[in-house]
Structure formats: C-alpha cells, structure tokens
Amino acid sequence: MQETIVQELLCFGMAAGGGNPALVIQQDHSSAEQRQLFARDQRKPACVFIDCSGDGVIVLDYFYPHMRSSLCLHATLAAARVLLSPQRPELQVRTAMRGQPLMLILQDGEVFIQLTPQAVPEVSIPPELPGRLLAAPDIVLASPPVIASVGSPKLLLEVADSATLQALTPDLQAIADWGKQHGVSGCYAWCRRQDGALEGRNLNHLDQAAEDGATGVAAGALTVHLQTGISLYQGANVGTPCLLRTQLRDESILIGGKTEFA
Template identity: 80%
Template sequence: MDIQELLCFGVAPGGGNAALVVQRDRSGVEQRQVFAREQNRPACVFVDVVDDGGIVLDYFYPHTRSPLCLHATLAAARVLLSPQRPELVVHTAMRGQPLTLILQDGEVFVQLTRQAAPDVVITPELPGLLLAAPGIQLASPPVIASVGSPKLLLEVANTTILQALTPDLPLINEWSTQHGVSGCYAWSRRDDGALEGRNLNHLDPAAEDGATGVAAGALTVHLQTGITLYQGANVGTPCLLRTERRGESILIGGKTEFA
C-alpha cells in the first residue's frame, strides 16, 4: 500500500482540504472504511487498476463510502498525471461514472457532466426545518442538482446569515438518507461577485467540510455558468474552488499540493 497526502483548494500555500491517495491496496470495502475512519482525514481515495488496465477511484469519508468526492479526485489527478500523461479517463467505483482528469499549465482539473438528480418534493417549510431557522426567507427557490452526488442547494440572503446557521444535522441526515441526497449546501452571493457556501451533511458539526467540489459542480449546473466559490473559513480551512463550463461538460479545479 502506497499512501500520499495532498491538500486541495487551499487559498494559501500549505492550506486546503486534505485527502489521502492510496495505491496498490487490495483490501475490501469494510477494511477500507476502517482505514478511512482511523486516518480521520476528510477523504480517502483508493486507486484501483482493473483487469483491462483502466483506473477506478473508490472514495471513503471517515463515516461512509461515497459515490464521488471531487477534492479527493483532484488529489488523485495530481498523483496520476504528468507532462507525459496530461489527460486520463477514470471511473468511479460505486456508479461507474466517467471522469476526465486534466493537467493544464501545471494545474489539475476534473471534467464531468451533469447527472440525474432525485425528483423530490421540497415543501415550503423544509428549508427552515433543515436549517433550524423557522421562517427563513431564501434568496431563490431550493433545488436539487448533481454532478454525481446530489445536493439540496439553499441560497440564503447574505454571508452573515450563512455563517450564523446552526442546522439540524440529524434531521438533514435522516432526510438525505430517505431521499438519496447527499446533504444540504447552503450558499450565498458575495459583494465581489463570488459565491460562498457551507456543506451540511455530517452529524458532527466539527466534521463540516472545508471544500466540497460536488457542490461547486451542482451550483454550476444550477446557475448554468462557471463560478468562483469560497468555503471553509469558518472551520479553519479556507478554500477556493473554481469551475467553468466547456460545452456540456463542467471543469472543476483549484490549487492542489502535496502535504
């Protein structure tokens, strides 16, 4: 087993969301989950080479296996790509989703496409219940969007409200499990034209994610434009995610460095 730790989407050198890239591992799903829990990093990605030579990425958070984790995918891209191999198509382990990894001008990107999102009725009172903010007035209608891990997107009026949220995490977990959604992503528009967001899908508030690439992708799908997205300052991991549209595809990238 070869293990490398990388930091992804950091605003400053030495910062960002950590991910472990594990190669040459032959353990099963249960053993990988134990490993991820013991390492206690935001994400681990296992790089498997299948019989036809293709590469499959298998994602684990400390608490669960995931169909897709984009910051871990960026970490894997940094390990797997080189000037001699600047582009590589891989597939995800749980759903077989194709992802194109791209090395461009020294930076790595993940190219992917919009995925089907669950058709869920969102009642008027649901956002207030999930955010533990009864009567909250959202800045736009809630929507579920996906690039491989569906998110309930909730736009609040401003970043002050966003950072003050104390959501009902057990209820979010229960609702998400029931409807096949990967938690809520609360977000707001900033005065500088960028966006700011918080990923609300862990039962432990201390485990709130510093950067959520699948949410950046979901927002890009929803808004139909490339975005600049800040996240993680409130948990001590300030991150910056950038996306762009390329035809029907979405590119997601950010700084990635070896820890």
C-alpha cells in the same frame, strides 16, 4: 507483493500549506470493509484508493471516515495530482460505486476534473422544509431551493448573505434523515458575495466538527444550477479557507483549484 503507497495532499487551498486534506492510496488490495476501517482511523476528510480494473481503466474508490462515497471531488483532485504529469496530461478514470466516467486534466500546472451533469431524484420540496432543515423556521431564501448533481445530489439553499450563511446552526440529524430518505447528499447553503463570487457551507455530517472545508460536488451542482462557471469560497469558518473554481465546457463542467502535496 508491492508495498501500499499512501500520500497526503491538500486541495483547493488559498495559500501554501492550506486546503482540504485527502489521502491517496495506491497498490492496496484490501476489502471495502478494511478500507472503511482505514479511513476511520486516519481521521482525514477523505481517502481515495486507486485501483485498476480488468479492462485496464483506473478506478477511484472513495471513503469518508463514516461511509463509502460514490464521488468525492476534492479526493479526485488529489488523485489527479498524483496520476497526471506533463507526459500524461489527461486521463480517463471511473468511480468504483457507480462507474461514473471522469476526465482528469493537467492544464497550466493545475489539475481539473471534467464531468457531466447527472440525473437527480424527483423530490418534492415543501415550503417549510428549508427552515426545518436549517433550524431557522423564519428564514427567507434568496431563491427557490433546487436539487442538482454532478454525481452526488445536493439540496442547494441560497441565503441572503455571508452573515446569514455563517450564523446557521442546522439540524444535522434532520438533514441526514431527509437526505437518506430521498437519496440526496445533504444540503449546501450558499450566498452571493459583493465581489461576484459565491460562498458556501456543506451541511451533511452529523458531527458539526466534521464540516467540510471544500465540497467539489457542491461547486459542480451550483454550476449545473446557475449554468455558468463560478468561484466558490468555503471553509474559512472551520479554519480551512478554500477556493473552488469551475468552468462550463460545452456539455461538461471543469472543476479545479490549487492542489499540493502535504
């Protein structure tokens, strides 16, 4: 039996040696329970296992330390860096949990993921909900809250500015409970910067110390919502400054950023 290969990559970093870590695991034949234990023990933001289905399509199986995930785009970016080459600049894959098709693309030395908007659960958002989840009952959002998805639905909450964004101390238990009840993968609080870019924070881990440095599914959800390509800054507040870039291509969305082997 071939030996399991584990590689660590850094995704969406703004400088060499920076970015959101992900482990890419190949030639692994363990069960989902064993993979979950592995991901928990590694204490990396995400692990992606590369499998091959019976019909020959490559399947990506995602695990966070605390749960299996239907889609993790920074881990997908890491897998794309491992799988693509100038000889194979495009590759169709699918996700393990939901069979969602993804196109991996190598373009001008950078990797991108091409995917399409996904249906979102029909959820009523009462006026007091954002303030309750953000533990800021008097907060005034800059636009109405909305749920959007490229495979992992996010409640998008636009706040006034970067200072407001970074000062948030949300009720993480309330976010987790509400998200579980309605099939939504946490909140993504975001704002518009004066330079035209966006800035955001992903609020869906019960442990505040586990806040994500880069959230590709949120960048995709914002692109669906705003109907334009974006530059999205995230992670400086957790010591992992990242930049995510998206483009609209017909009915699809491209999500990419800097990716390197650790």
